[in-house]
Amino acid sequence: MSQSLGVEPTLPIRCIALVGNPNCGKTALFNLLTGARQKVANYAGVTVERKVGLVHLHNGQTVSVVDLPGAYSLTAATPDEQVTLEVIEGRRAGEDTPDAIVAVVDATNLRMNLRLVLELKRLGRPLLVAVNMADVARAQGLKIDLARLAIELGLPVVETVAIKHNGHAQLLAQLEQHLAQPWPSAPASTASASSADLQREVRRILALVAPLAPTLGRFQYRLDAVVMHPVWGLVVLAAVLFLIFQAVFSWANWPMDAIKGAMAAVGDWILAHMASGPLRSLLVDGVVAGVGGVLVFMPQILILFFFILLLEDSGYLPRAAFLLDNLMGKVGLSGRAFIPLLSSFACAIPGIMATRTIANWKDRLATIMVAPLMTCSARLPVYALLIGAFVPERRLGGLSLRGLTLFGLYVAGVVSAMGVAWVFKRVWMKDGYQPLMLELPPYRRPSLRNLAQGLWERAHIFLRRVGGIIFALMVVLWFLSTYPAPPAGWDAAQGPAIQYSFAGMMGHALQWIFAPIGFNWQISIALVPGMAAREVVVGALGTVYALSGVDASVADALSPVIAQGWSLATAYALLAWFVFAPQCLSTLAVVRRETNSWRYPLFMAAYLFVLAYAAAFATYRITLWLGG
Ligand SMILES: Nc1nc2c(ncn2[C@@H]2O[C@H](COP(=O)(O)OP(=O)(O)OP(=O)(O)O)[C@@H](O)[C@H]2O)c(=O)[nH]1
Numbered sequence: 318m319s320q321s322l323g324v325e326p327t328l329p330i331r332c333i334a335l336v337g338n339p340n341c342g343k344t345a346l347f348n349l350l351t352g353a354r355q356k357v358a359n360y361a362g363v364t365v366e367r368k369v370g371l372v373h374l375h376n377g378q379t380v381s382v383v384d385l386p387g388a389y390s391l392t393a394a395t396p397d398e399q400v401t402l403e404v405i406e407g408r409r410a411g412e413d414t415p416d417a418i419v420a421v422v423d424a425t426n427l428r429m430n431l432r433l434v435l436e437l438k439r440l441g442r443p444l445l446v447a448v449n450m451a452d453v454a455r456a457q458g459l460k461i462d463l464a465r466l467a468i469e470l471g472l473p474v475v476e477t478v479a480i481k482h483n484g485h486a487q488l489l490a491q492l493e494q495h496l497a498q499p500w501p502s503a504p505a506s507t508a509s510a511s512s513a514d515l516q517r518e519v520r521r522i523l524a525l526v527a528p529l530a531p532t533l534g535r536f537q538y539r540l541d542a543v544v545m546h547p548v549w550g551l552v553v554l555a556a557v558l559f560l561i562f563q564a565v566f567s568w569a570n571w572p573m574d575a576i577k578g579a580m581a582a583v584g585d586w587i588l589a590h591m592a593s594g595p596l597r598s599l600l601v602d603g604v605v606a607g608v609g610g611v612l613v614f615m616p617q618i619l620i621l622f623f624f625i626l627l628l629e630d631s632g633y634l635p636r637a638a639f640l641l642d643n644l645m646g647k648v649g650l651s652g653r654a655f656i657p658l659l660s661s662f663a664c665a666i667p668g669i670m671a672t673r674t675i676a677n678w679k680d681r682l683a684t685i686m687v688a689p690l691m692t693c694s695a696r697l698p699v700y701a702l703l704i705g706a707f708v709p710e711r712r713l714g715g716l717s718l719r720g721l722t723l724f725g726l727y728v729a730g731v732v733s734a735m736g737v738a739w740v741f742k743r744v745w746m747k748d749g750y751q752p753l754m755l756e757l758p759p760y761r762r763p764s765l766r767n768l769a770q771g772l773w774e775r776a777h778i779f780l781r782r783v784g785g786i787i788f789a790l791m792v793v794l795w796f797l798s799t800y801p802a803p804p805a806g807w808d809a810a811q812g813p814a815i816q817y818s819f820a821g822m823m824g825h826a827l828q829w830i831f832a833p834i835g836f837n838w839q840i841s842i843a844l845v846p847g848m849a850a851r852e853v854v855v856g857a858l859g860t861v862y863a864l865s866g867v868d869a870s871v872a873d874a875l876s877p878v879i880a881q882g883w884s885l886a887t888a889y890a891l892l893a894w895f896v897f898a899p900q901c902l903s904t905l906a907v908v909r910r911e912t913n914s915w916r917y918p919l920f921m922a923a924y925l926f927v928l929a930y931a932a933a934f935a936t937y938r939i940t941l942w943l944g945g
């Protein structure tokens with residue numbers, strides 16, 4: 318090894334890594350640099366995996382950029398922080414060590430952020446500091462002497478505003494410059510620095526570059542006094558959630574009608590312009606009735622996400638986590654579980670991944686186990702269909718009864734999750750309550766750009782699902798429901814042709830499992846493809862009923878058909894089933910990956926199946942008994 322001379326030529330730079338404290342804007346910067354649309358939100362622990370993208374510099378060169386989970390220090394505590402450490406140190410199998418590190422710091426919180434920069438500097442690698450959130454610092458009247466900071470750190474320092482168009486111009490310029498000449502890096506230091514040493518150094522630098530500490534607005538304190546109040550805070554939280562579910566039903570009407578109308582028009586057009594035959598049936602019964610039936614629910618899903626994105630960007634979520642920490646602690650969940658569980662309302666998969674921010678393994682496992690009990694957005698179409706068919710459009714004291722029912726179903730999921738977590742706590746004898754340590758971000762006005770981007774991303778994901786897996790499953794289901802054709806000499810008086818098909822046989826075979834909980838053979842068929850994507854249950858019912866019907870008018874009106882065909886008890890039992898809905902293959906696969914064992918996903922599938930069956934059974938019997 319040659320003696321380090323303070324400046325090491327390290328050309329060419331091919332890969333840079335963004336490293337910094339949680340919530341300092343790394344992912345926003347990554348998106349700006351690479352044009353990616355990774356998730357950005359105003360709380361710590363959004364990114365839990367490394368993501369790679371490419372940045373094209375003005376001089377035609379391309380550099381790859383790695384976005385990493387936030388870390389408070391280089392002594393990793395949580396699984397997501399470990400990812401960061403492994404990447405920086407080049408310990409990830411099959412991956413190169415990044416050639417240079419961009420340390421992203423939050424300009425409004427240098428006291429905490431600079432510590433990590435000092436730790437990074439001791440690695441002796443090419444390093445550049447991006448002072449992000451420069452706009453917020455300016456708005457707070459915080460003057461940072463960047464030139465002095467660069468001198469004191471002995472590193473290049475640039476200013477960035479990661480949420481503004483071109484807010485990364487200085488960073489790009491620096492990157493370009495350093496591609497042409499060696500990038501300075503301090504000599505690596507092997508002597509360990511104590512926490513106190515680092516703190517002293519941070520204080521020394523701060524006194525030189527930012528003599529004034531920022532003052533948080535009074536408004537923020539006043540808001541927190543209400544939002545985090547043990548009583549008022551809960552009232553606010555309940556009101557917020559409540560409003561969301563009301564909106565999901567009351568705002569979605571006209572866009573849903575528009576989509577339904579368009580679908581019906583397409584169906585009619587095909588019926589009028591095509592000769593009867595298998596292709597027409599595939600298009601009308603499979604695509605329009607099935608895929609179209611799922612598409613109708615897009616407005617409701619987007620409205621739900623609109624609110625989730627608003628909450629995520631505002632800084633409210635970690636406060637709600639604090640508010641509920643005590644309550645969650647009682648059932649054996651850590652307050653840290655709040656955000657993973659909340660993400661599970663979108664889909665259990667990102668929720669389960671987000672549990673990587675939980676350091677304690679048992680806490681993490683308990684959270685993973687109950688994540689599927691949070692109602693994911695794929696279940697929303699099923700709920701919405703059944704509620705639309707069986708709950709009258711009435712108002713109770715100004716509130717929509719349908720919205721109330723939906724709210725009740727979500728609450729049922731949450732309450733069951735708490736119950737299950739409590740049982741786990743008992744069984745595992747989990748260690749005592751660990752107080753929640755979570756950084757409270759400042760409140761921010763949600764950025765329109767983020768909101769629009771997030772909604773667009775959601776619509777995109779949904780449409781990709783509809784056009785991909787849902788479409789494929791519907792075609793397969795149409796085939797299985799159409800063939801084999803009924804025997805020669807069959808006429809409609811002997812029952813629908815679908816009874817003779819593979820799907821019909823399968824539905825009847827499944828009857829011995831599902832008849833006791835009130836599910837007919839059509840529902841039994843629909844549950845099977847629903848294991849791959851839950852929305853498909855709705856589409857599958859559309860197709861199965863379209864193929865069982867004498868005419869094709871079912872295609873655009875599944876709701877009245879089931880409203881007439883099913884008993885109230887069956888409908889309620891199916892709703893109860895979906896509160897637990899154990900069968901989602903992709904969730905089980907992720908649990909397998911995150912826990913590195915088959916034991917947990919198998920256990921999860923089993924316990925959810927038992928709960929779903931029991932809940933549906935009880936609901937069915939009780940409703941029948943009440944005369945439903
Ligand atoms: N005003 C302002 N807001 C910013 C800036 N950069 C990021 N934000 C906001 O800060 C929040 C956090 O941004 P992220 O990019 O998710 O932060 P991160 O560092 O990736 O966070 P983790 O993945 O949790 O470590 C989001 O609400 C962003 O919109 C900036 O320069 N100015």
Ligand SMILES: [Mg+2]
Binds near residue numbers: 343345363385386
């Ligand atoms: Mg991030």
